[in-house]
Amino acid sequence: MAEHSSPARPGRWRSGAESRQRILDAARALFRENGYGGTTVRAVAARADVDPAMVFYFFDTKKGLFAAATEMPAHLPPALESIFAGGLDGIGERVIRTLLENMDKSDRTPLAVLTRSAPTHEESEALLREFIDREINGRLVELLDVPDAALRVGMLNVQILGLAVARYIFKIEPIASAPVDELVARFGPMVQQFLTGRSPS
Amino acid sequence: MAEHSSPARPGRWRSGAESRQRILDAARALFRENGYGGTTVRAVAARADVDPAMVFYFFDTKKGLFAAATEMPAHLPPALESIFAGGLDGIGERVIRTLLENMDKSDRTPLAVLTRSAPTHEESEALLREFIDREINGRLVELLDVPDAALRVGMLNVQILGLAVARYIFKIEPIASAPVDELVARFGPMVQQFLTGRSPS
DNA sequence: GTCTATAATTAGATAGAC
DNA sequence: GTCTATCTAATTATAGAC
Numbered sequence A, B: 001m002a003e004h005s006s007p008a009r010p011g012r013w014r015s016g017a018e019s020r021q022r023i024l025d026a027a028r029a030l031f032r033e034n035g036y037g038g039t040t041v042r043a044v045a046a047r048a049d050v051d052p053a054m055v056f057y058f059f060d061t062k063k064g065l066f067a068a069a070t071e072m073p074a075h076l077p078p079a080l081e082s083i084f085a086g087g088l089d090g091i092g093e094r095v096i097r098t099l100l101e102n103m104d105k106s107d108r109t110p111l112a113v114l115t116r117s118a119p120t121h122e123e124s125e126a127l128l129r130e131f132i133d134r135e136i137n138g139r140l141v142e143l144l145d146v147p148d149a150a151l152r153v154g155m156l157n158v159q160i161l162g163l164a165v166a167r168y169i170f171k172i173e174p175i176a177s178a179p180v181d182e183l184v185a186r187f188g189p190m191v192q193q194f195l196t197g198r199s200p201s
Numbered sequence C: 001g002t003c004t005a006t007a008a009t010t011a012g013a014t015a016g017a018c
Numbered sequence D: 001g002t003c004t005a006t007c008t009a010a011t012t013a014t015a016g017a018c
Helices: A016-034 A041-048 A052-059 A062-069 A076-085 A091-105 A110-116 A121-144 A149-169 A180-196 B016-034 B041-048 B052-059 B062-069 B076-085 B091-105 B110-116 B121-144 B149-169 B180-196
Strands: none
Touching: A016 A041, A016 A052, A016 A062, A041 A052, A041 A062, A052 A062, A076 A091, A076 A121, A091 A149, A091 A180, A121 A149, A121 A180, A149 A180, A149 B149, A149 B180, A180 B149, A180 B180, B016 B041, B016 B052, B016 B062, B041 B052, B041 B062, B052 B062, B076 B091, B076 B121, B091 B149, B091 B180, B121 B149, B121 B180, B149 B180
């Protein structure tokens, strides 16, 4: 929480871009904590230390702010590349590690934001499902090339959502405090098994 | 959605208990869909086809309504008994089947309601964690009797939350539409393995 | 770009008639 | 037990000064 401390250009204390960024950061935090309905534009403005009217200036409507705040982080897709780059071998460990490392350090945690909030039921579903389908499921189903690939990938989705909710939203112990390596060691081989192991049927 | 059809006692169309029940049903549905902040007392009343003032008459405040609506269903604890009754043998299948069968038919789905909604961040955490800790984790940790029991049970929590979110909230396919038997066959042995199998460390 | 002032709406909650 | 009417406060959103 650094107070305004820009030494350059006296008389023009904050750039528009900085205000915009402060608003986005505040919005993401509040949407994640209180959901869409539970978050007010005024609260976002107060936390960002800007005037409520500025929020509408930049994002027009509350929904516009939500859409901007829940945009997927730019640095996640590159990380996803490295998951698939190595092929199926060891993909269980890689997917769990990539997920945890990104969500641990990310302010955005889009999964957490979306699970908690959403202007409406349908929009929330669409946003999250589209992202997971496009970035993970589709490519993984191709890679697996087995008849029950969809179900196996579905099981991975359960792990992703379960970890996100348990670790970041409800902070259920010991999952919330476990080191990444520990969780990778536990979940990685298990994921590897149900993705690439023989079918139970 | 049966319309008022009580043949007894003409002139007194709805009992207080019935109105109370209608309000609770409507509240659960809306809290689950839109969260606490996104649900208005007026909307609940409209859906229950009663006057908004009635909601306050029965539950005093919006929070009181939420507390009543998210009360754990009475028929879930008995079901939990049967999970533990059989001991560790086959407990993986039993816990997954019990969870799915109860949530599939329950209007209450406390997990779904709680994951989505909550008056505040902290209350939501407390409610859900307390229930899971008391009804599942504590007893299971005892039963396991191994040094890393807490982590193994934590992994089960991840499965429970992941299944709940994927199947009931975001309806991610093919998890959402898969028959219970299929999911039990997939998740059951996996759960059994990480609960009672040898430690990976 | 930023703020003041305020319009328009909607929320939770109460009083009291029936 | 149920409804009408209403109060108060807070919310989204806009207009316009600086």
